[in-house]
Amino acid sequence: MDKLVIEGGKKLKGEIRVSGSKNSTLPILAATLLTDEKCVIRNVPKLRDTLTMIKLLRSLGKSVDYNNNIAVISGPANSSTAEYKLVSTMRGSFCVMGPLLGKFKTAKVSLPGGCVIGIRPVDLHIKGFKALGAKIEVAAGYVIATARQLKGNLIYLGGIFGPSVLATGNVMMAAVLAHGETIIESAACEPEVEELTEFLIKMGAHIEGKGTSRLVIRGVKRLHGAEYDIGPDRIEAGTFVLMAAATGSTLTLKNVKYAQLLVLMDRLEHAGVKFKKGKDSLTIIGPKKLKPVSVTTYPYPGFPTDLQAQFMALMAITQGVSVITDKVFPDRFIHIAELNRMGANIRRDSGVAIVEGVKYLYGAPVMASDLRASAALVLAGLAAKGKTEIHRIYHLERGYENIDEKLKKVGAVIYREKE
Numbered sequence: 001m002d003k004l005v006i007e008g009g010k011k012l013k014g015e016i017r018v019s020g021s022k023n024s025t026l027p028i029l030a031a032t033l034l035t036d037e038k039c040v041i042r043n044v045p046k047l048r049d050t051l052t053m054i055k056l057l058r059s060l061g062k063s064v065d066y067n068n069n070i071a072v073i074s075g076p077a078n079s080s081t082a083e084y085k086l087v088s089t090m091r092g093s094f095c096v097m098g099p100l101l102g103k104f105k106t107a108k109v110s111l112p113g114g115c116v117i118g119i120r121p122v123d124l125h126i127k128g129f130k131a132l133g134a135k136i137e138v139a140a141g142y143v144i145a146t147a148r149q150l151k152g153n154l155i156y157l158g159g160i161f162g163p164s165v166l167a168t169g170n171v172m173m174a175a176v177l178a179h180g181e182t183i184i185e186s187a188a189c190e191p192e193v194e195e196l197t198e199f200l201i202k203m204g205a206h207i208e209g210k211g212t213s214r215l216v217i218r219g220v221k222r223l224h225g226a227e228y229d230i231g232p233d234r235i236e237a238g239t240f241v242l243m244a245a246a247t248g249s250t251l252t253l254k255n256v257k258y259a260q261l262l263v264l265m266d267r268l269e270h271a272g273v274k275f276k277k278g279k280d281s282l283t284i285i286g287p288k289k290l291k292p293v294s295v296t297t298y299p300y301p302g303f304p305t306d307l308q309a310q311f312m313a314l315m316a317i318t319q320g321v322s323v324i325t326d327k328v329f330p331d332r333f334i335h336i337a338e339l340n341r342m343g344a345n346i347r348r349d350s351g352v353a354i355v356e357g358v359k360y361l362y363g364a365p366v367m368a369s370d371l372r373a374s375a376a377l378v379l380a381g382l383a384a385k386g387k388t389e390i391h392r393i394y395h396l397e398r399g400y401e402n403i404d405e406k407l408k409k410v411g412a413v414i415y416r417e418k419e
């Protein structure tokens, strides 16, 4: 087990290439279950989570070759049961349920564990499968879905916290082979859902409304193999944008679609950050002094919940008061305690976080807890005075490909040590 050591206070300079999107990759890999033919997926980031999904596909009988960020998946699946031991390590695995049900008319998938950001229910997934005619049983920690034939339907898929990214993908993947037309109202519009839709259309699915909150799916008899290049990871890109702002650096990101980062750029421009936009690059010019800015997270195109922790870490070193609210995962504040251990002054007050910016954070030993909270600790370590040690960095490795190497290349003093 490694820990990450960061000597703070260094400016970043140069270029970072953003990797492929983790949250596009997971459902697209799952979608290959909908065909026995060969699929080639490029720019697949090498992450704990993508390796877990590859393990899960192999446990279902698919043959998967993965080298140099290219995954070649083929062959028929020979099981429709996704075991607890794999699904419990990664909630995203639940999105194999839709393709298994769509292709085999039966699926048995372990209920995903909760996690530190919230209870993570799957009621919307189940509502969608039932609307398509599946019989659902929940027993012994598994969801079991069976259907003689899936039939298209009109489905409202909005939850009390708004649309669901993975429920939209799961229900869409069950509907592409159903009889007739399915309309998903209040579908998630995240770019990752748009990429999944693109891939399904390449496989021969009939889907209209790509990237909108209304998806119209006309079921087809079968899907064929396809090739796909995963787009850039907007959350990884946003994390580096915030790191540049936190260290007062000028940093250029390559392989980035800044049109997916408009809300982050808008908030940071209010804080005094400047941007230079290139065709598929973005240069961030971090100011000497930042101004406090409040954010509330919402479903896309609102401020992403997956950047909330990192933004809070930035506001922690911004003189003045900012208020941070997470409308998607209201309890996603586990990072407050660790940031306060580094000298931040943040308190929770009936569902919001009130951040009183301090002049400096001080390096300290801290504990990673979930993927984006870990990224917030790296950002804090880069900006802090002194040395920060981040323990349990496997959380970070779930979603950031070679983040220490990428940061070292642009001037950060960051290295791994054995625990």
Ligand code: EPZ
Residues within 6 Å of the ligand: 022, 023, 026, 091, 092, 118, 119, 120, 121, 122, 123, 124, 125, 126, 159, 160, 161, 162, 163, 164, 165, 166, 167, 188, 192, 305, 306, 328, 329, 371, 372, 399
């Ligand atoms: C996806 O999770 C992402 N994960 C999450 O990123 C991201 O935070 C989240 O979308 C929101 O953008 C992947 O794509 C693998 P949701 P997902 O269903 O789909 C509630 C990361 O750091 N809800 O969109 O599981 C839910 O509790 C991860 O990369 C229900 O009520 O999230 C939440 O409040 C963390 N019932 C809201 O909807 C359901 O059946 C949005 O969750 C499903 C969800």
